[in-house]
Amino acid sequence: MAARTLTGTGATPRSGLGTVVWYDPEITLPDTDEPVDGDAERDRFADAVETARAELESERDATAERVGEEEAAIFDAHIQFLEDPTIREAVEASIEDGRPAALAVDDAFAEHIEQFEGMEGRMAERADDLRDVRDRLLRLLTGGDRVNLADLPEGSVVLAERLTPSDTAQLDPETVAGFATVTGGRTSHAAIFARSLALPAVVGLGEVLNDITDGTEVIVDGDAGELLVGPDDAEREAARADEGAEVIEEMVETSDGREIEVAANVGRPEELEPAAARGADGVGLYRTEFLFLERQSPPDEDEQYEAIRDALDTFPEGRVVVRTLDIGGDKQIPYLDLPEEENPFLGERGIRRSLDPDTELFRTQLRALLRAAADGAGELNVMFPLVATVEELEAAIAAVDDAAAALDERGVDCERPSLGVMVETPSAVFMADEFARRVDFLSIGTNDLTQYVMAADRENERVGHLHDPTHPGVVRAIGRTVEQAHANDAWVGMCGEMAGNPDVTELLVGLGLDELSMSAVTIPDVKVAVSETEYSAARERADSARSVATRSEVHETIDQ
Amino acid sequence: MSERIVEIVPEAGLHARPAALFVETVNDHEANVEAGPPDSDLVPAQSMIAVTSLGVGQGDELRLVADGPDAESVLDELERILTTPEDELEA
Numbered sequence: 001m002a003a004r005t006l007t008g009t010g011a012t013p014r015s016g017l018g019t020v021v022w023y024d025p026e027i028t029l030p031d032t033d034e035p036v037d038g039d040a041e042r043d044r045f046a047d048a049v050e051t052a053r054a055e056l057e058s059e060r061d062a063t064a065e066r067v068g069e070e071e072a073a074i075f076d077a078h079i080q081f082l083e084d085p086t087i088r089e090a091v092e093a094s095i096e097d098g099r100p101a102a103l104a105v106d107d108a109f110a111e112h113i114e115q116f117e118g119m120e121g122r123m124a125e126r127a128d129d130l131r132d133v134r135d136r137l138l139r140l141l142t143g144g145d146r147v148n149l150a151d152l153p154e155g156s157v158v159l160a161e162r163l164t165p166s167d168t169a170q171l172d173p174e175t176v177a178g179f180a181t182v183t184g185g186r187t188s189h190a191a192i193f194a195r196s197l198a199l200p201a202v203v204g205l206g207e208v209l210n211d212i213t214d215g216t217e218v219i220v221d222g223d224a225g226e227l228l229v230g231p232d233d234a235e236r237e238a239a240r241a242d243e244g245a246e247v248i249e250e251m252v253e254t255s256d257g258r259e260i261e262v263a264a265n266v267g268r269p270e271e272l273e274p275a276a277a278r279g280a281d282g283v284g285l286y287r288t289e290f291l292f293l294e295r296q297s298p299p300d301e302d303e304q305y306e307a308i309r310d311a312l313d314t315f316p317e318g319r320v321v322v323r324t325l326d327i328g329g330d331k332q333i334p335y336l337d338l339p340e341e342e343n344p345f346l347g348e349r350g351i352r353r354s355l356d357p358d359t360e361l362f363r364t365q366l367r368a369l370l371r372a373a374a375d376g377a378g379e380l381n382v383m384f385p386l387v388a389t390v391e392e393l394e395a396a397i398a399a400v401d402d403a404a405a406a407l408d409e410r411g412v413d414c415e416r417p418s419l420g421v422m423v424e425t426p427s428a429v430f431m432a433d434e435f436a437r438r439v440d441f442l443s444i445g446t447n448d449l450t451q452y453v454m455a456a457d458r459e460n461e462r463v464g465h466l467h468d469p470t471h472p473g474v475v476r477a478i479g480r481t482v483e484q485a486h487a488n489d490a491w492v493g494m495c496g497e498m499a500g501n502p503d504v505t506e507l508l509v510g511l512g513l514d515e516l517s518m519s520a521v522t523i524p525d526v527k528v529a530v531s532e533t534e535y536s537a538a539r540e541r542a543d544s545a546r547s548v549a550t551r552s553e554v555h556e557t558i559d560q
Numbered sequence: 561m562s563e564r565i566v567e568i569v570p571e572a573g574l575h576a577r578p579a580a581l582f583v584e585t586v587n588d589h590e591a592n593v594e595a596g597p598p599d600s601d602l603v604p605a606q607s608m609i610a611v612t613s614l615g616v617g618q619g620d621e622l623r624l625v626a627d628g629p630d631a632e633s634v635l636d637e638l639e640r641i642l643t644t645p646e647d648e649l650e651a
Contacts, residue, residue, distance in 0.1 A: 073577035080583045080608035087609070112609050119615065126575075126612050 002219070003230030008180065008205035010225035011191035012521055016157065016200030017231070017239040018177030020216045021147055023160035023167070027138045030100045041101040045091055048101070048140040052082055055136065062150050062170055081133045102141040109134040120296070132164070152176055157218050159209060163190040173197045178220030180227050182209045196274035198521040202227055245524040247279045252527045254509060254535040261319070261515040262527050265495055269307050272314040275520040279527060282318030282378065283311055284443070284517020285495035288365065289327050297335055298361060304368035312376025319379045321443065321493065321517070323422065325358065325365055326350045326385040345451070350386025355395050366403035370414035383420035383443055388427040390434050397438065424448035429477045436488035444481055446496025450474050469498040470554045479546045482512040493517055505529035507558050510542030562631045565598055565623050566639050570646040573617035577649065581641050583608045591628035593638070598623045
């Protein structure tokens with residue numbers, strides 16, 4: 001047992017063992033009553049500005065090279081904030097009055113940060129920029145050195161309050177063993193970035209993380225969402241073994257020749273390249289709601305078009321399955337003014353909102369998708385989330401036809417993509433034949449399907465034992481869905497977490513799934529599992545898994 | 561003293577990269593430049609804080625007033641930055 005275990009949210013289902021390196025130690029401001037040498041403080045301030053500028057320039061260049069010019073632009077903005085004459089004059093005047101440089105800097109920024117914080121929209125983000133610049137100066141002035149993320153010793157585990165996009169862009173997955181942060185959730189930028197790079201990470205550990213000091217040996221267990229402080233030998237061994245499989249770039253097939261598409265779940269344009277690099281054949285779930293998060297207004301048609309076209313161009317030979325906007329439930333978007341619901345998971349979410357009241361957003365999204373289908377290299381597939389009735393499906397299909405007609409009228413190039421339905425509700429399982437007759441494919445979202453079939457809240461640990469897709473009720477629901485789809489000439493994919501678990505790959509292949517989609521990190525493991533599976537044997541085993549009575553019996557058939 | 565009114569083309573408005581380039585350009589020239597909405601107060605254009613706090617977005621108009629030996633050339637350069645889409649901007 002580790003000496004101490006901290007619990008947070010796992011971002012990447014992978015473990016890493018290493019030595020703690022704090023990225024941003026807490027800043028301690030000097031006491032005000034110490035006597036101050038004005039000239040010396042002025043020099044220290046000037047030196048700090050100069051060093052900060054040099055740091056920003058080198059981080060800008062590193063980011064431009066690793067990620068792109070667009071992401072590097074933020075550093076140019078920070079340089080200009082750093083050298084703002086308003087700040088410089090205020091700091092110098094304050095030092096003149098006998099304040100130490102660090103306090104003078106803190107004061108000078110405070111007023112402007114507050115001013116930006118009170119503003120709307122993008123202006124509020126400027127407060128974050130100013131805070132970053134202020135903290136950089138304060139670290140230099142108070143002697144708290146910040147490590148260079150791009151040049152860490154092998155086996156470092158980075159601990160930080162939070163990691164910004166520009167921070168994570170500098171991490172080299174070859175040398176960094178993982179990271180852990182005080183703040184952040186599963187969908188925070190740092191978490192998503194970690195997943196796409198297969199970097200072990202746990203976020204949202206809380207203030208207790210500050211107790212862990214530099215040089216401590218820790219394991220970042222992204223599976224359990226834990227940070228193990230001072231692990232024992234067995235835990236070290238397990239973490240070292242968690243290397244994962246080699247990347248397989250080609251499509252894989254079972255030993256007896258059944259081809260299974262292994263695709264990636266993505267939510268942001270910057271996840272596309274890393275997914276391709278881990279051997280994804282295409283995208284099996286593009287969560288378009290991520291394009292709507294962390295901003296003040298919805299992306300317009302052109303922006304959505306660009307994002308989807310990028311995805312299609314990343315997989316010119318592959319298939320990209322885009323899920324239309326799926327908000328509601330646990331996914332809140334401030335500017336859309338979602339209603340407070342007693343029971344949001346059984347309320348207005350997914351296609352229900354797209355048909356009404358988000359009709360306009362849905363139309364805009366469909367136009368963007370149809371245009372991208374015409375211009376992008378890969379094959380676009382569009383699916384609708386949380387469909388429960390044939391009427392909903394028919395209304396959604398009609399909306400696609402309307403969007404195509406509207407674009408035709410405008411003389412804009414567009415193409416009607418293949419359409420599909422997500423199977424997440426028990427109703428969709430029972431109606432799978434009717435749905436399959438009306439679309440080209442079905443995709444099983446096992447997280448929601450399990451939640452609804454078992455009536456077990458995904459987030460409620462007390463019923464966590466029920467939230468398991470290997471319960472026979474869920475296995476039978478999956479088997480039935482695949483059967484009904486194939487009988488009606490539709491292909492079937494799976495895009496829930498179950499699809500990324502190599503321990504059940506044989507079961508899923510045996511149940512007849514044509515495609516498995518998962519976060520990029522587990523793609524190599526699942527590709528290996530597919531190629532080690534014999535379809536005919538898996539088929540028999542899946543049949544028994546569909547006929548047994550308990551979860552443990554399902555596990556017995558899997559483990560045989 | 562020279563003056564002109566420019567309509568903002570970059571999607572980010574006067575933020576991020578365009579704003580950084582804008583301020584950097586002002587500071588590289590021998591001219592005192594002020595900027596603001598056509599019908600309102602001007603702020604010093606060499607201050608990133610002042611410039612970004614104008615909240616100028618794509619499609620907005622910005623009034624530029626320059627004084628000094630480089631007045632004309634700095635205005636030319638600023639106009640180029642403000643009327644070039646972000647992805648075509650050269651540093």
